[in-house]
Amino acid sequence: MSLRHAILGLLAGGPASGYELTKQFDLSLANVWSARHSQIYPELQKMAAAGWVVVGEEGARGRKEYEITAVGRAELERWLTSPLPERTQRNELLLRVFFLWTLREEDAERFLVDAAARAREIHARLDALDVAIPWDDTRSDLMGRLVLEQGLRVATAIADWADWAAEQISAGHDALHLTDRSPTQL
Amino acid sequence: MSLRHAILGLLAGGPASGYELTKQFDLSLANVWSARHSQIYPELQKMAAAGWVVVGEEGARGRKEYEITAVGRAELERWLTSPLPERTQRNELLLRVFFLWTLREEDAERFLVDAAARAREIHARLDALDVAIPWDDTRSDLMGRLVLEQGLRVATAIADWADWAAEQISAGHDALHLTDRSPTQL
DNA sequence: TCTAGCATGTAAACAGTTACATGATTGC
DNA sequence: GCAATCATGTAACTGTTTACATGCTAGA
The missing domain is CATH 1.10.287 (Helix Hairpins)
Structure with missing residues (x-):
């Protein structure tokens, strides 16, 4: 699955909330990968459980800022340097x-x-x-x-x-x- | 969903069993769409329920040959002439x-x-x-x-x-x- | 006789979309 | 006060993959 790695890649650029990540999927990544907030929030929770990210600052309106950890960075590098899966892309x-x-x-x-x-x-x-x-x-x-x-x-x-x-x-x-x-x- | 339309398109070329359709996905359609038999068999059942296909000849080893119906042909044409959905293709x-x-x-x-x-x-x-x-x-x-x-x-x-x-x-x-x-x- | 290939199915898990649901804050 | 937007979540459903499960038949 690439969603978690996409999130990891975005967080490698600096901490962000689920809300901000959602906007990045709609803007920066729009032509490459898409994800809704309903997929992003639960994914961040799983990634936190796996130790790839941690919740840093908690702001107003229940805002939670996620930061990538050393484990997360290692996983991002592993993913980027692993062979691309050659599954049929549906067209x-x-x-x-x-x-x-x-x-x-x-x-x-x-x-x-x-x-x-x-x-x-x-x-x-x-x-x-x-x-x-x-x-x-x-x-x-x-x-x-x-x-x-x-x-x-x-x-x-x-x-x-x-x-x-x-x-x-x-x-x-x-x-x-x-x-x-x-x-x-x- | 395109799987049912892919199946419809294949059946427009002549009747076939689920097994044969599976092989066509692996060969003819390999570079364009993929589907496993575990997705194809239940899909054929749903398509039969919808009246898009019917079971014709039943052969040896429980083989069931599916044929496209007039309703199925109409649906295939509708699909082919409807606008392509512009969802982000993940890359x-x-x-x-x-x-x-x-x-x-x-x-x-x-x-x-x-x-x-x-x-x-x-x-x-x-x-x-x-x-x-x-x-x-x-x-x-x-x-x-x-x-x-x-x-x-x-x-x-x-x-x-x-x-x-x-x-x-x-x-x-x-x-x-x-x-x-x-x-x-x- | 036994192996390869024909033939069909279900179940569980994962991935993704749509819809539902709620509440806070900022700026007008 | 109200609208826009910030902000987070869950539930239900659809689509896809992997694994489990079974049995028949033709040919070597």
Whole structure:
């Protein structure tokens, strides 16, 4: 599970309350990982029980500030240097593309044209973010820029692919007559 | 939820048992969606209760063959033509990159070099798949090729990004001295 | 005969989302 | 006084993984 490590990573940047962590998931981490407060609060309790974090200052309105411990830092490092799990990442866009043969050609093509538009929207949103953020030359901001750059590159790749894919489909419909289906194995 | 729609899509290609569907998730759909038999069997029961599929032939060893119904086909079409949900897709690679500033520079760089190698492995695996599959000119195989092509393009984009990112990190360490961190907002 | 693969299921645990629930404080 | 927002939690439900559990059949 990565949620606890995401929290650990955020706390490595300084102590924070569950409320503040929730906001960081909605802002900083929005494009990379998401978590609701209803998941964060219980997780912080488990992490405290495991000794990865401790409650430091308790402020107004029941505010509890969590700090990362030495054990927590060690766990964060262990996680960062352990091999990435190679589980299949689910991709609903591609799942749908796989079954696009069941639609009429024009609907399949529209799907891909929409997908291209969506990818370009995401690119534009990330571009705007990049401009809006007052990046400095800290190492943490460098990493933020690296993350954003991957977002931009992948969005571009997907937009270009979707354009190309839409063409492949329309190329089929005025040239040869393709049959409806046959069992496939990707 | 997409699992039931993935199953619907597979059954649109012809009737199949839970066992056969499980194999299709492991083979055809491996790069796009995953599901275990322990999720598939109960899901088929729910789909049958909803009238999306029916049990047709029952064969040896308790084999039950499921067929998609007209209701199921309508639901598949509805799903394919409905807007893609825009939930944050979790990305553990980028999550880790975000916290790479907590590592020593050489470890952060190694992380990215490894990420580039991983992306190239994935690319090679997909390339091999492409060659191994006896594609025909059906519409379903066309869609399979589109899916595979996106995999190749995204893998390339990530490999190139990771090379570039590793350079950005090593560029930092012999030039200016970056401070350790400061609050960031991506 | 025995092994591999066919074939189906359930249970427990974990992860994540949505909804419910409550109360304090700051600033207008 | 009231609204916004700070602040924390729990419960119910859905989705996913891992482990448990069982039995049949074809072929070597």
